[in-house]
Amino acid sequence: xxxxxxxxxxxxxxxxxxxxxxxxxxxxxxxxxxxxxxxxxxxxxxxxxxxxxxxxxxxxxxxxxxxxxxxxxxxxxxxxxxxxxxxxxxxxxxxxxxxxxxxxxxxxxxxxxxxxxxxxxxxxxxxxxxxxxxxxxxxxxxxxxxxxxxxxxxxxxxxxxxxxxxxxxxxxxxxxxxxxxxxxxxxxxxxxxxxxxxxxxxxxxxxxxxxxxxxxxxxxxxxxxxxxxxxxxxxxxxxxxxxxxxxxxxxxxxxxxxxxxxxxxxxxxxxxxxxxxxxxxxxxxxxxxxxxxxxxxxx
Numbered sequence: 001x002x003x004x005x006x007x008x009x010x011x012x013x014x015x016x017x018x019x020x021x022x023x024x025x026x027x028x029x030x031x032x033x034x035x036x037x038x039x040x041x042x043x044x045x046x047x048x049x050x051x052x053x054x055x056x057x058x059x060x061x062x063x064x065x066x067x068x069x070x071x072x073x074x075x076x077x078x079x080x081x082x083x084x085x086x087x088x089x090x091x092x093x094x095x096x097x098x099x100x101x102x103x104x105x106x107x108x109x110x111x112x113x114x115x116x117x118x119x120x121x122x123x124x125x126x127x128x129x130x131x132x133x134x135x136x137x138x139x140x141x142x143x144x145x146x147x148x149x150x151x152x153x154x155x156x157x158x159x160x161x162x163x164x165x166x167x168x169x170x171x172x173x174x175x176x177x178x179x180x181x182x183x184x185x186x187x188x189x190x191x192x193x194x195x196x197x198x199x200x201x202x203x204x205x206x207x208x209x210x211x212x213x214x215x216x217x218x219x220x221x222x223x224x225x226x227x228x229x230x231x232x233x234x235x236x237x238x239x240x241x242x243x244x245x246x247x248x249x250x251x252x253x254x255x256x257x258x259x260x261x262x263x264x265x266x267x268x269x270x271x272x273x274x275x276x277x278x279x280x281x282x283x284x285x286x287x288x289x290x291x292x293x294x295x296x297x298x299x
Contacts, residue, residue, distance in 0.1 A: 007032060011040055015051065015063040022060040076116060083109055083120050084127065091129040094138040094181060094196070096145030096174075135179045138197035143204065144183045147171045151208050154185075157201040158194055168205070169194075173214025178243070184214055191221050226255040229264070230278040237274030241267070265290055 007030050014021060014029055021029075026037045041061055045051050050064040074082065086105035089095065109117055140156075147154045148171045157166045169185025169192075176182075181196040186209070211217065230253040233241070238248050244267045245254055256264060265286035268275050277284045 008040060008044060011037075011044065012049065012063075015061060018063075020054065020060045020062040026061065079112060079116060080120060080123065083112075084123075087124070088129060091179075092176060093135050093179060094141040096142045136197040138181050138195075138199075140199045140202045141174075141181050141196050143202055144171060144174060144181075144196055144199075147204055148174055148183070150204075151210070153205040153207045153209055155203045155205060156194075156199050159198045159200055164200060166201075170209035170211060172211050172217055175214075184217070186211055186217075191217055226257045227261070227280050227282075229254050229256045229261075229280065229283060231268075232276040232278055233271075234274045237271045240271040240274060244268075262286060269294075 010030050011026060014026065023034045023037045027034045041051055041053060051061055052064050053061050083105060086108055090105060109120055153168055153170050155168045157164055169187050172184050172186050174181060174183050182193045183196055184191055184193050242248050261283050265283060269287060269290050277287050
């Protein structure tokens with residue numbers, strides 16, 4: 001993307017903040033001259049962006065409310081990449097924007113030149129998304145997104161291994177992992193993650209909360225003290241556990257929070273004899289107990 005296009009996109013993002021900017025402010029934000037900003041505003045208006053310019057003292061530029069923005073000016077490869085990205089998004093279950101995902105790619109391709117539309121139609125039959133078709137539904141995804149967006153606490157009834165529990169969390173953020181949506185909630189127990197498809201009931205509360213963004217919270221969480229887990233793995237074992245431990249094709253040891261060892265032991269057990277826990281001793285004991293329980297079940 002060339003320098004001019006980047007500056008135009010920067011200007012659009014600034015104006016979308018919903019307030020008026022003077023040419024001097026836009027020049028300061030983008031590093032361009034005032035004369036360049038004035039030319040940029042004329043160019044964007046000619047492209048169809050609903051920019052309102054107010055002359056004189058106290059004037060400036062702002063984006064009209066309730067607007068329909070024109071398509072981005074994209075090169076052919078960029079247009080194809082964006083379309084495929086939109087089609088990929090359609091494969092994600094329970095996107096928190098409702099039914100919009102089902103029509104967005106069709107609307108987009110209808111705005112493209114006919115030759116490019118034909119090219120995309122041909123590509124569409126050769127690029128497939130063969131994901132997991134058994135992902136459980138997560139009907140509260142949109143409600144959780146609203147709570148994250150508005151920074152409001154939620155009360156939820158959650159299906160745990162010991163039955164349903166009702167409690168309150170501050171939803172700091174959401175994540176998509178293996179096509180399953182998770183909400184990361186803050187409570188007296190710290191930062192915990194919950195699968196949204198396991199939420200049985202949910203109520204958005206009036207109480208709001210203040211917290212760091214999710215990326216910062218996760219980074220701080222990763223710095224908590226853990227134990228070193230060292231494994232011996234066969235090539236098949238690495239393949240079986242590639243979705244469990246990061247960089248498993250290159251590493252033999254990981255720093256794991258102690259509270260996560262019981263869950264990790266169950267995941268490692270799925271690889272059978274293709275993995276051996278070298279340390280810590282408590283994880284070896286968990287593996288032995290799990291194996292004995294499994295053996296006793298089939299005696």
